[in-house]
Amino acid sequence: MVHFEKYRQPTWNLLLHTIPKKTIPMTAPAPSTPALPQTAWRAVLAAVLCGVVVAMNVGKVPIAMTELRSEFGLSLVAAGWVSSMINTLGVTAACSSGLLGDRLGAYRMFDRAVHQRTGRRGRALREQ
Numbered sequence: 014m015v016h017f018e019k020y021r022q023p024t025w026n027l028l029l030h031t032i033p034k035k036t037i038p039m040t041a042p043a044p045s046t047p048a049l050p051q052t053a054w055r056a057v058l059a060a061v062l063c064g065v066v067v068a069m070n071v072g073k074v075p076i077a078m079t080e081l082r083s084e085f086g087l088s089l090v091a092a093g094w095v096s097s098m099i100n101t102l103g104v105t106a107a108c109s110s111g112l113l114g115d116r117l118g119a120y121r122m123f124d125r126a127v128h129q130r131t132g133r134r135g136r137a138l139r140e141q
Contacts, residue, residue, distance in 0.1 A: 067107075070100075074099050075096070081095065
């Protein structure tokens with residue numbers, strides 16, 4: 014029978030005693046996480062509705078294109094240009110309306126839009 018007693022004196026214990034021990038607290042303080050901002054649901058709803066409106070603008074062009082081609086005798090290339098110009102006009106109008114809205118302010122922009130549609134100012138509509 015082989016005795017392993019002389020091998021039981023492990024060098025592992027000697028290694029552990031030579032490594033400096035670091036004191037690690039048992040309970041580390043919880044990391045401070047910044048509070049997440051609340052979701053602005055009105056802005057999310059406005060973005061979704063704007064996406065629906067844009068999709069309606071883009072989606073109505075292919076439906077009307079067959080009628081436009083037969084009415085005006087357009088080739089496929091010319092119909093593609095017409096479709097592209099309609100979408101370019103929509104993007105240009107959206108960008109210019111956004112810039113104008115930033116300069117005028119949201120209320121004044123809304124007031125002018127109401128005036129353009131109804132012929133009356135928005136203030137007059139509120140007072141009724």
